[in-house]
Amino acid sequence: MMTTMTSLTTSLPYPFQLLLVFITSMASITLLGRMLSRPTSKLKDRSRQLPPGPPGWPILGNLPELMMTRPRHKYFHLAMKELKTDIACFNLAGVRAITINSDEIAREAFRERDADLCDRPNLFIMETIGDNYKSMGISPYGEQFMKMKRVITTEAMSVKTLNMLAKSRTIEADNLLAYVNSMYQRSETVDVRELSRVYGYAVTMRMLFGRRHVTKDNIFSDEGRLGKEEKRHLEAIFETLNCLPCFSPADYLEKWFKGWNIDGQEKRVKVNSKIVRSYNNPIIDERVELWREKGGKAAVEDWIDTFITLKDGNGKYLVTPDEIKAQCVEFCIASIDNPANNMEWTLAEMLNNPEILRKAMKEIDEVVGKERLVQESDIPNLNYLKACCRETFRIHPSAAYVPPHVARQDTTLGGYFIPKGSHIHVGRPGLGRNPKIWKDPLVYKPERHLEGDAISQEVTLVETDMRFVSFSTGRRGCVGVKVGTIMMVIMLARFLQGFNWKLHPNYGPLSLEEDGALLMAKPLLLSVEPRLAPHLYPKFRP
Template structure:
């Protein structure tokens, strides 16, 4: 890129965000040479049409429209509805982005042609988070992905390890109950005892994965009420910052020569978040590696120990310190969003439909009783509770789209050409709300639609997306299911939940910028079990940091 283009880009960042015309001018200058060759280039292989979509500008595609219609996911969904299509092609730069809102078409991509769409896109944010593509989820298809996928699936997320570390998850479930009970004690004056369910659910999820990774659920001393301290708040906020910007339709994702200019401001936010996370993670990881190297540590007590202790045939470490650090961050990211979001939305919907709360607690009382707390061994029998969680995954997914899949070659899906390098994004939002699948009540929270003899949270037919499927499917289905159901079951079994005194209902409006609740769920809990079940003496640890 020439100096004049750089000058324009660096001095017109604000205008870039608002004016498609300026964007068009800038890109036209930047890609003047490329324009000539682009116009001369004629594809001989395109015998079939691309999926329907807006007419792109030369070179820059539909980037001006994308930038003029934030948030991008709403623009894409509205565009597809206007065009009456369930598959589209939107060219951003020279990348074909293929959004899908139909389960039948989605299955064509991720079941029938799974191998063709087994790669991932590259970007500044994914490169930073994965430390140069050293992890599992974010890594393009290749040997590094195969290596890390095998390690994560077989060494960290196996059934054996899941059962071996059950006590760590149980301790965090106990801490959850004790913390909320302490909040209830203050519930004597109007809404003093209100609980921010989003806050509680996110910190529970993060505490579980911290305990699994590091054998600790906190980095600081916490607050006097047993809640998370400033260190935990900062850490969780950083994790969710990475999740927010990882695939947020940044301009530089589609025009590689713009990487480093940070036109959207995403790169600086991601770097700051990573710096915060490294501040807490790296000293623990470095010290643990030292302990294993000098022989003072020999027992595998958590995920970190497992990753460090892996040896090849020559007794050399299988993973570098950089690989371990990157993979730990990815594990944190993968564990915190789905459970916390599903439980917050479920509880909000059920407070507005008290009969659903009654049915869930009735099941819990029948299966568990009131003489003990619900445990993981109860999960197979909690079909209604799981149906409620499953309905939240359907109606209120954590993100509008799944992690993009990249085609490794030209292929045909239905009557359309899907070019090599296309980014295929399945719409979590519209798959789960597709009226052709879920009827005219698709927008109603209705758990009974999922009830059968054995309810599971997975959906292999892609009628909605809870855990991704196929070669790039989520290897942590067992852990994710357990975390989600226990979090939800503990909240429902241990407490009754009502709206704040100044509201008759919970406001279920979605945020404009994402599809979370527009305002975190504030609700009033009241204990419903025997008082002795809420005492800290029932916990394996007397120290409660939540």
């Protein structure tokens, strides 16, 4: 083992050799201190069996292999495949990372053991995004989390509020058609990823701030393109999102290396979350002053108004401006990527399977027709379209893992011992592409979601049985399921109803290869032509 470790060390760059030596020395001291101070009763825990895992280095465990694998989540996949297990335990410098690719164990984790596993890890990246854990999704399980979840579920995501925001969403659904139609008239190539992100961004900004633009001097163009400042805002949102989770070494050696920016992730999340706030916060500050100092507006019109005006039983404001700002960053990074990713992959799979595309368009024509535009009220009847979205979630998730949970106390999963403080990672591709769960898992087949009992029921995008992950479940489950479903299905339905799609001549053969972030490795470029009467295409509304 020592010979192997020496060989590995000498093959690494010199700065990393020094880092590895320093880490090993410090970890040895820390571990020795823990062993000497550990109560005798705790030694019995060692007899309980952890999930299987690969052998590791002294002190550092499996961290060196994780650091040298790109993308890092691939390391867990390869190790679990070699171990032939659907639950594994990795030792990352003393932190137990439990990875799960079993639907049964995932259900156990988020149902039976939900109370035991509902914490969040204390990571620099999460702390930065959530402004010291003020937002709901990033906060540790406790009073702050419960307060923000209660506010969001009962107010921001209530039926009343979402109905209030329906007009804003409809404007952007119309703008989507106007934008694509203007591209057709100019014979422009449609970049599906860019277009989908513009739509998701515009809808989110309208629901958050009641407007499409983030600065008064940078309104979108008449065709629907992003202005310069909006582009910068959107890019920073995705850069912030891509830091979470990134399996950075600092996540597991934070006590020693917090602030060192070992692999660039700390600087990346600082810079980009600061950019996001530089656009969000002036709007929030202006609105707080309007409502709390100048008497407010005639009516609450968006999520910011909702947060600012909430009061507790004693008449005091329930949410502080800093909490609103932190929650807005979280809303931004949580609401745009899923619809955009789902849209691009779904269109690509449909073009690769023309019969699926034909069935989807036939359903829209039968349910909606060609004399009016598809609306949110049509979503319950578009079951085949939703089955396509579900199948895309299954085979092409937008992230490798569900946001990490942390064990609040010793517990068990799948009969294995899970120590307190373990990080729990449920694999999205590990579930959705698992041959033990799905027949022909790599085959795109929406019909599999319309079999059995599903034939007579309304299809939803929620997968409570954890056979794949669309929206997470349990105490940490996604609170935006309804609005996320609306954004996703309306975007796809408007695309298919409004236009005929084909690969752009310069695109080349259709490739379904994915990159390390699970996006299409080659962005989907298409040509379009209208399939509705000209008067049905809306004019752009800024």
